[in-house]
Amino acid sequence: MKNKEKVKRFLMAGISFCFMITIAGYINYKYNPEREKDLGQTVYVNSNNDEVKIYEESSIKSAEDEKMAKFRYDRDNMYSELLNNYNEIINNSNTNSETMAEYQEKQSSLIEEKNQINMVENMIKSKNIDDVVIIPTNNGKVNVILKAEELEENIVAQVMQIIIDQLDVSANNISIEKIDM
Numbered sequence: 529m530k531n532k533e534k535v536k537r538f539l540m541a542g543i544s545f546c547f548m549i550t551i552a553g554y555i556n557y558k559y560n561p562e563r564e565k566d567l568g569q570t571v572y573v574n575s576n577n578d579e580v581k582i583y584e585e586s587s588i589k590s591a592e593d594e595k596m597a598k599f600r601y602d603r604d605n606m607y608s609e610l611l612n613n614y615n616e617i618i619n620n621s622n623t624n625s626e627t628m629a630e631y632q633e634k635q636s637s638l639i640e641e642k643n644q645i646n647m648v649e650n651m652i653k654s655k656n657i658d659d660v661v662i663i664p665t666n667n668g669k670v671n672v673i674l675k676a677e678e679l680e681e682n683i684v685a686q687v688m689q690i691i692i693d694q695l696d697v698s699a700n701n702i703s704i705e706k707i708d709m
Contacts, residue, residue, distance in 0.1 A: 592675055592707045599661040599673050607642050611635060648694045655686050662691070669701040679706045 614635040618628050645662045652660045652674075659675040670691060676683070684704060691702055
């Protein structure tokens, strides 16, 4: 009887270990930025030989553009992950109707927040700002990254006022960072 129990424990430990390795591999695959580093780049084929060359976008894009794209990607990825989590809960057959309604409300609020942020970014760009990324945090604060040649005090004040008015955030909870061009 003791041997059967030892075998069961050993088997469960082995299965748990395999499961953890599988999860770790999935997470490594999913969050590996190198996996998609050439995604979206133009490929030119040289007809003289069978060489395929990748046109390096980084030679055109500045480091600032890449930073802004990374901030935007991280923010959008955060929203996508949250929406996926909410969808899984909503679509789970074991979810009761009260919980489902709660997560449908959260999902609607998240979509509304994302659309509001995109609208506010467009409003800010109309103020002679080359690019902007607004990143809300879990604690009610808002980080704003601006890309502009010059950032005058009146423009910063306008940006702050837009965020205060449109996103209903107090001035103490807004952080503005400028990335030089």
